[in-house]
Amino acid sequence: MLWRVLCATLLMAFTAPGAAAEELVLLTEENIPYNHTDRGSGQVTGLVTDVVRLLMERTGTTYRIEMQSWARAFNRAQAERNTCVFATNRTPEREALFSWVPLLTGGWTIFTLKDRPLAVGTVDEARQHPILVVATGALEADLKQQGFDVISTSGENIVRMMERGRANLAAMGAFDGAWRAKAAGVPLAPLFRLRDITVALACSRSTSPDLIDALNKAADKARRDGEIDKILDRYR
Numbered sequence: 001m002l003w004r005v006l007c008a009t010l011l012m013a014f015t016a017p018g019a020a021a022e023e024l025v026l027l028t029e030e031n032i033p034y035n036h037t038d039r040g041s042g043q044v045t046g047l048v049t050d051v052v053r054l055l056m057e058r059t060g061t062t063y064r065i066e067m068q069s070w071a072r073a074f075n076r077a078q079a080e081r082n083t084c085v086f087a088t089n090r091t092p093e094r095e096a097l098f099s100w101v102p103l104l105t106g107g108w109t110i111f112t113l114k115d116r117p118l119a120v121g122t123v124d125e126a127r128q129h130p131i132l133v134v135a136t137g138a139l140e141a142d143l144k145q146q147g148f149d150v151i152s153t154s155g156e157n158i159v160r161m162m163e164r165g166r167a168n169l170a171a172m173g174a175f176d177g178a179w180r181a182k183a184a185g186v187p188l189a190p191l192f193r194l195r196d197i198t199v200a201l202a203c204s205r206s207t208s209p210d211l212i213d214a215l216n217k218a219a220d221k222a223r224r225d226g227e228i229d230k231i232l233d234r235y236r
Contacts, residue, residue: 078097
């Protein structure tokens with residue numbers, strides 16, 4: 001009996017602080033370059049996925065990643081215990097809905113075509129033109145609330161629609177706008193940033209506070225040590 005107690009004590013001592021006793025379910029959507037299914041391996045990868053996997057490993061957290069529609073993932077992460085959704089823009093409207101683990105600092109940026117640029121430098125000037133945006137996200141809702149003439153489309157089509165003349169402006173995240181332009185071979189120029197945005201892992205409020213704390217500490221350390229910058233460099 002004494003040996004069993006000693007073994008249990010040692011196991012507790014060497015378990016990673018904040019490690020989840022239960023599996024953490026991580027929900028995401030197909031959204032290149034942040035998260036997507038690699039066609040060759042079938043594994044979920046991407047800029048934010050790689051950061052999330054790093055934090056899971058650093059905290060010793062057992063997890064699985066599931067791909068599904070954004071709307072379903074967003075709702076499940078609010079309702080189900082030990083469930084999170086990423087990559088989630090942390091906005092004031094969403095603050096009370098989740099427990100948060102900030103991952104990256106990006107920003108909503110207005111882009112124009114490099115070879116057919118519009119001389120736009122303010123929100124009021126941009127509002128005078130149609131603007132393309134990826135449908136169903138927080139950015140789309142924000143632009144509509146600000147009175148923009150929004151043309152909603154998919155992430156796969158947004159740059160091509162600019163090239164075809166559907167609109168000369170597009171609003172995208174700073175990371176994915178540059179990545180989509182490079183992937184499509186269509187040079188874009190950033191005009192100005194609408195808002196700085198924190199990209200985060202958003203977890204149900206019933207997720208263990210100790211685990212959330214451990215993940216936040218791991219993220220802080222990864223930023224200080226330059227590990228997150230190394231991941232970003234792979235997607236630039």
